[in-house]
Amino acid sequence: MQTLREETPPEEMAEELKDQGNDWYKKALSAEKEKNKGQKPLRIRLLTYHRNALKCYTSGLNYAHSAPATDEVRLLHATLLINRAAVQLSRGNYRKVVRDCKGALRFDPTNLKGNYRAAQALYKLRKYDEAVVFVDAALSIDSTNKSVLKCQRNIIKSMTARDNKLKAEEARVLKQRNTMHVLQTACEARGIRMGPSLFKIDQDKQKHRPQVYGQVEHVKEKSKMHDLLGAMTWPIMLLYEEHAQNDFVQQFSDDVMLRDLIDMVLPDTDRPPWDEDNRYYASNVQLFFETKCVPPFKANEPWPLNCPVQSERQSGDGNIREWVQIPFGLRLTDVLSHPTYVVPQIVTFHVVPKTGSFHDEFMRRHKGHLRALGVGGRPKGWVKRTPVVPQDSAVTEKEEKEKKEDTKKEKTVKKSKKKKKKKTKKKEEENQNKAEAEAVPADDLD
Numbered sequence: 001m002q003t004l005r006e007e008t009p010p011e012e013m014a015e016e017l018k019d020q021g022n023d024w025y026k027k028a029l030s031a032e033k034e035k036n037k038g039q040k041p042l043r044i045r046l047l048t049y050h051r052n053a054l055k056c057y058t059s060g061l062n063y064a065h066s067a068p069a070t071d072e073v074r075l076l077h078a079t080l081l082i083n084r085a086a087v088q089l090s091r092g093n094y095r096k097v098v099r100d101c102k103g104a105l106r107f108d109p110t111n112l113k114g115n116y117r118a119a120q121a122l123y124k125l126r127k128y129d130e131a132v133v134f135v136d137a138a139l140s141i142d143s144t145n146k147s148v149l150k151c152q153r154n155i156i157k158s159m160t161a162r163d164n165k166l167k168a169e170e171a172r173v174l175k176q177r178n179t180m181h182v183l184q185t186a187c188e189a190r191g192i193r194m195g196p197s198l199f200k201i202d203q204d205k206q207k208h209r210p211q212v213y214g215q216v217e218h219v220k221e222k223s224k225m226h227d228l229l230g231a232m233t234w235p236i237m238l239l240y241e242e243h244a245q246n247d248f249v250q251q252f253s254d255d256v257m258l259r260d261l262i263d264m265v266l267p268d269t270d271r272p273p274w275d276e277d278n279r280y281y282a283s284n285v286q287l288f289f290e291t292k293c294v295p296p297f298k299a300n301e302p303w304p305l306n307c308p309v310q311s312e313r314q315s316g317d318g319n320i321r322e323w324v325q326i327p328f329g330l331r332l333t334d335v336l337s338h339p340t341y342v343v344p345q346i347v348t349f350h351v352v353p354k355t356g357s358f359h360d361e362f363m364r365r366h367k368g369h370l371r372a373l374g375v376g377g378r379p380k381g382w383v384k385r386t387p388v389v390p391q392d393s394a395v396t397e398k399e400e401k402e403k404k405e406d407t408k409k410e411k412t413v414k415k416s417k418k419k420k421k422k423k424t425k426k427k428e429e430e431n432q433n434k435a436e437a438e439a440v441p442a443d444d445l446d
Contacts, residue, residue: 011073014063018080021056024049025087032090050087057084078108085117097121101134112141116148123151128159176305179209184303186212186232191337194303195294196310197345205346206307208235208250231255234332236347238265242358243274252332252347258287259328266351279353287326288350291340307345323350325372338373 028049031042057080064077081104088096101118104111115138122131132155138148187194187210211233233251240246247265262282271278279285294310297303326335326349336343352362363370 010063010067011070011076014060014067014073014076014080017056017060017063018076018083021053021060021080021083024053024056025083028053028087028090050091053087054084057081057087074107078104078111078114081107082111082113082117085114085121089117089121092124094121094124098125110141112138112145112148115141116145116151119148119151119155123155123158126158128155128162131155132159173305177302180303180305182212183210188299190232190333192333193296193342195296195342195344196308198293198310198348200309201307201345205235205237205248210234211251232333234336234343234347236261236332236349239348239350240274240280241350242353245272245274254333254336255331257329257331258326258335261332262287262328277356279356280351284354286352286354287328288323288352289326289335289338289341289348290350291322291324292342293321293348294342294344296342310344322369322371323366325370327373330373335373 028046031045031049034042060080061077061084064073064080067073081100085097085100085104088094088100098118098121101114101121104114105118108114115134119131119134119138122128122134132152135148135152135155138145139152142148184194213231213233232254234254236249236252238247238249249261249265252261259282262285266272266280266282266285268281268283270281272280322340324338324340332347335341336347353359
């Protein structure tokens with residue numbers, strides 16, 4: 001047999017192997033038409049039929065490579081590649097189908113099956129733009145082929161669905177970007193800063209975003225800067241660290257006092273089911289927020305549309321954090337506009353009872369880093385952050401430099417005045433001491 005193969009021309013061997021591969025592929029097609037498709041023996045038979053067909057086509061291609069390059073051999077080479085692509089298409093190896101079809105079209109550019117099977121594989125790979133090119137080439141060869149026309153309809157249908165989906169996504173992103181721009185403008189006008197989230201927020205809570213009611217306006221002159229017309233509502237999360245519980249308020253107006261929030265969530269007449277010691281009620285709890293818990297977004301850049309979570313590098317920035325107690329007589333906007341508070345996507349407050357072991361442990365753990373706001377929201381040394389006004393970066397840098405220079409001059413003037421006062425006091429004390437020393441005692445008088 002080996003001598004017969006060596007004496008047989010390679011093109012004849014390639015032709016014979018092509019016929020053998022066709023026989024195996026026909027067996028696979030007849031097996032697929034059988035009714036018992038879900039049985040295990042059928043899957044094994046299909047696998048063996050496909051493998052044998054692929055071996056025959058691949059061996060035939062090896063013989064075709066060694067044959068002299070005639071027109072018949074070129075057509076035989078293209079046929080072997082197209083037949084192997086048919087087997088790979090039935091097995092779901094779509095990238096191999098495209099590779100074999102492109103190789104076959106280099107030998108025979110007017111081959112209908114090569115263009116058609118390449119279009120089928122690209123359609124399965126959802127590469128519709130490339131599939132259209134091969135479908136059009138197939139229709140230019142035979143414009144009445146029903147299989148090719150059906151493939152073209154499927155591709156066009158999928159392309160229109162894809163384009164409609166992309167348009168809907170672009171419209172959604174544009175709407176979301178406009179909403180975020182309104183929110184950013186409103187927060188900057190009120191002196192409120194936002195940053196990434198402390199932890200991953202689930203999709204249900206992400207739906208509840210801050211809402212702006214009223215007209216958003218920016219005034220370039222700081223003297224005429226005014227708050228927004230109307231109000232804003234914020235989602236609020238109350239954390240109970242002792243019991244690993246939380247309460248989520250979907251929307252809470254920023255012009256309402258926090259006392260109303262606590263009375264609504266923790267009324268004195270009712271107790272949460274997890275509060276076994278009966279210590280979490282409105283008249284027995286305190287509210288705290290943590291300063292520098294997240295870094296704020298940059299004011300001159302648009303805020304991200306999604307809810308980003310702070311990274312490990314951002315959480316370990318080394319800043320000393322403080323815990324600020326919030327009086328219930330403050331409005332929510334007084335707390336949000338505090339210069340040390342950054343909203344972590346959702347307004348987050350910690351609830352601590354006034355009595356109990358957890359209260360003592362909380363005070364001991366954060367000793368030296370606790371302070372309280374005044375009833376009016378402005379303790380000593382606290383200055384409300386001025387709203388951000390959109391200006392050119394060069395102008396803002398100049399103003400900042402001028403402000404720094406003015407503050408330096410004021411400090412130097414104050415220091416010089418203090419030194420002068422100290423010198424005058426020292427001279428007066430020295431003069432008094434001299435006068436007392438030179439004074440004559442009363443016993444020496446006549």
